[in-house]
Amino acid sequence: MHVDLSNRTAIVTGASSGIGRGIALALADAGARVVVADLEETPPSDADRTTAERVDDLGGTAAFVECDVTDDDAVAALVDATVERFGGLDILVNNAGISHAGTVEETTPEEWHRVLDVNLTGVYHGARHAMPYLKESDAPRIVNVASQLAFVAQPEKPAYLASKGGVVSLTRSLAVDYADVPVLVNAVCPGVVETELTRDSLADPERRAEFERQTLLPYLGQPEDVGAMAAFLASDHARFVTGQSFVVDGGYTAQ
Numbered sequence: 001m002h003v004d005l006s007n008r009t010a011i012v013t014g015a016s017s018g019i020g021r022g023i024a025l026a027l028a029d030a031g032a033r034v035v036v037a038d039l040e041e042t043p044p045s046d047a048d049r050t051t052a053e054r055v056d057d058l059g060g061t062a063a064f065v066e067c068d069v070t071d072d073d074a075v076a077a078l079v080d081a082t083v084e085r086f087g088g089l090d091i092l093v094n095n096a097g098i099s100h101a102g103t104v105e106e107t108t109p110e111e112w113h114r115v116l117d118v119n120l121t122g123v124y125h126g127a128r129h130a131m132p133y134l135k136e137s138d139a140p141r142i143v144n145v146a147s148q149l150a151f152v153a154q155p156e157k158p159a160y161l162a163s164k165g166g167v168v169s170l171t172r173s174l175a176v177d178y179a180d181v182p183v184l185v186n187a188v189c190p191g192v193v194e195t196e197l198t199r200d201s202l203a204d205p206e207r208r209a210e211f212e213r214q215t216l217l218p219y220l221g222q223p224e225d226v227g228a229m230a231a232f233l234a235s236d237h238a239r240f241v242t243g244q245s246f247v248v249d250g251g252y253t254a255q
């Protein structure tokens with residue numbers, strides 16, 4: 001099966017690092033033009049090239065747009081800049097996300113709102129501004145990045161779990177409302193993937209061993225594992241798939 005996204009334009013939020021970068025590279029590898037949207041373009045400490053430079057290395061086309069997904073006007077400007085530069089929009093990947101640890105008592109209202117604003121409201125902003133352009137596309141797609149923690153709990157992550165459960169429900173809602181176009185809307189739910197987000201936890205040998213025990217396969221996830229699923233969902237191969245959430249977790253939720 002060959003995934004072909006040539007002549008498609010994609011926005012990937014939170015694509016300067018981690019899973020977003022993996023998704024941006026997978027889409028570019030399949031031929032899509034990619035707009036990397038993030039707070040800053042600077043690559044993570046373990047990478048010496050930005051995502052757009054890595055796309056260039058693949059022979060693809062990419063542009064960086066600074067955007068905070070919690071800012072409705074900034075997301076509108078991101079979509080407008082994409083359409084102005086590339087003439088349209090076919091794929092929106094809402095990936096930007098943050099985490100927060102602490103029980104409800106330890107979570108301040110500011111921390112709670114910040115997690116919900118980035119992880120859930122950011123998806124609403126993206127969908128809201130992209131939809132008018134997606135409706136003009138021949139093969140419009142939204143791929144939301146949720147988490148396996150939409151389905152199983154980990155201790156002391158109430159805001160994160162609530163936000164990701166919300167993303168799974170919002171995915172279904174969007175799929176239902178735009179099925180007549182059709183805009184296909186699905187979610188990818190990663191398990192433990194080695195990124196900046198999990199760097200501190202995975203640097204702790206005890207926690208790493210616990211994550212490795214919880215993941216059935218004898219290795220943790222890499223950003224490209226999520227990228228492959230996102231590229232499939234963005235492609236014509238997924239034309240009969242909408243409103244679903246696909247867990248990519250090495251078996252974490254199977255036991």
Ligand code: NAD
Nearest residue numbers: 014017018019068069095096097147190192193195196197
């Ligand atoms: P990461 O920290 O490596 O990358 C997140 C990116 O989002 C960063 O580049 C960051 O700058 C960007 N970002 C944060 N707030 C933003 C904002 N307000 N506006 C725009 N960009 C913003 O983390 P990651 O692990 O790659 O996470 C990506 C997504 O995958 C998140 O939604 C996360 O919840 C989800 N996820 C990650 C894991 C994992 O194990 N790494 C597991 C399940 C789900």
